[in-house]
Amino acid sequence: MINRDLSLTAAWKFIILVGVVSLFSDLTYEGARSISGPFLGMLQASALVVGVVAGLGEFIGYALRFVSGFWTDRMGKYWPISFVGYAFNLLAVPVLALAWRWEVAAGLLIVERLGRALRTPARDAMLSHAASRVGPGWGFGFHEAMDQIGAVAGPLLVAGIIYLKGGYRAGFAALLAPALVALAVLGLSARLYPHPQHLEVSAPRLETTGFSRPYWLYILAAGLMGAGYADFPLIAYHFGKTGLASPSRIPLLYALAMGVDAVAALILGKLYDRLGRGFLAVVPLLSALCAPLVFLGGFNWALAGMIFWGVGMGALESIIKAPLAEMIPKERRGTGFGLFHAGFGCFWLLGSVLMGYLYDLSLAALIAFSVLTQLAAIPVFFLVYRQLAPTGNGQQA
Helix, strand or coil, X not given: CCCHHHHHHHHHHHHHHHHHHHHHHHXXXXXXXXXXXXXXXXXXXXXXXXXXXXXXXXXXXXXCHHHHHHHHHHHCCCHHHHHHHHHHHHHHHHHHHHCCCHHHHHHHHHHHHHHHXXXXXXXXXXXXXXXXXXXXXXXXXXXXXXXXXXXXXXXXXXXXXXXXXXXXXXXXXXXXXXXXXXXXXXXXXXXXXXXXHHHCCCCCCCCCCCCCHHHHHHHHHHXXXXXXXXXXXXXXXXXXXXXXXXXXXXXHHHHHHHHHHHHHHHHHHHHHHHHCHHHHHHHHHHHCCHHHHHHHCCHHHHHHHHHHHHHHHHHHCCXXXXXXXXXXXXXHHHHHHHHHHHHHHHHHHHHHHHHHHHHHHCHHHHHHHHHHHHHCHHHHHHHHHHHHHHHCCCCCC
16 A cells, blocks of 8 residues: 555655756746747847747747647656657757857747657646646646746846946856756656656546547636737837837846746645636736736836736646646546647637737737737636536546
8 A cells, every 4th residue: 555645755756856857947047038039139129029929939839838748648658758758858958059140040940849749748737747746836836836937047147247348148058057067867767756747646527538628628727828828039029129128137037037937836826726617717807917017108118018917827837727737537647638729729829929920010909909818718618617616636626
C-alpha cells in the first residue's frame, strides 16, 4: 500500500522541480518576449507583421500541442519529447542576437514557440498527476507562481542590459545562461522521477473513454478569452511607437505584469479549489479591462492595464488548466491537454492577426473586439459549470 504522506511529499518535490525548470525557462523566453516587439520594429517590421508573427507563433505554439500530446500518450514516455521541446524552446532565444533581418528574427521566434508546443502537453500531463495529490488549482497555481518568478527576472535582466547601453542583441545573448540551467534541472527531474504518472493515486471521477461535451465547450470558452487577449508584442510595439514608454521601461512593464501573474496564480488557484469551477467566469471581467487602459490612456493608465493583463495571464496559465484533469481520461491526458491548447491557439491566432490589422485601422475597433470577445466567454463558462456541477469531484461546484 502507498503511504499517503510519502506520496504527497513526492508530489510536492516533483512540482517544485518542474517549477524550477519553468522558472529558468521563463527567464529565458519571457526575457526575449519582453523586447521582441520593439526589436522587430527596429528591424523595420510593421504593426501587422508584429501581430502576425505573435499570432502565428502562438498558433504554432498551441496547435502542434495536439500532435505532441498524442505522441506522448502513444509512446507512454513524457521525458524524451520534453527534452526535445525544451531544447528548441530555449536555445532559439540567444540565437536572436545574430538576427539582422526581421524575417530571420520572426523565424527564430516561431522556432521558440514550436519548442514550447512540443514540450507543454507532456509537462502539463505530468503536473496534472502530481497536482491531483495537492489540489488541482493549488498545484497548477503554485507551478505558475514559480514560472512567473522567471518571467519577472528575465525582463528585468534584459532591461538592465539595455539600460547599460548593451542593446537588444546583448539582452538576447545573455539569456543563454538560464537556458542551460533549465536543461540541466530537467535532466535531474527525469532521473529522479522517471514515471511521474505514478504520483496520481486515484483517477478523477469524471474520467470517461472519450472527450465530453463540456470539454469541447470549455475549449470554446477559453478560446474566446484567448482571441480577445492582446499579445504583449503588440502592446510593446504600441509603447515603442507612441513613445509611451522608453526602450528600457518596456521590459520593466512586462516584468510588472509577470509579477502580478505570479501572485494572481497563487490567489486564483486557492480560490478555485475553494469556490469551484463557477469562479472561472469572474476572470474575463478583469482581463477585459486591459485593452482600454493600455491603448487609450497615458503611462499611468497603461500601468494599470498591465496589472489587469497580468491577472488574466495568471488565470490562463494556471486555473484555466485545472478543470481539464477532471474532463480528460487519465490514459489520454497528453492528447487532451494538447487538443485543448491547439483549439486555444487557433482562437489566439485569429484574434492576434485581427488586432494587428485593427491597430493600424482603428484603436477603438481593436478595443471593442478585445473587450466583447472576452466577455463572450462568461456565458460559456457558466454553461460548462452547469453541466459539470452534478458530477463534481467533491469540491464545491
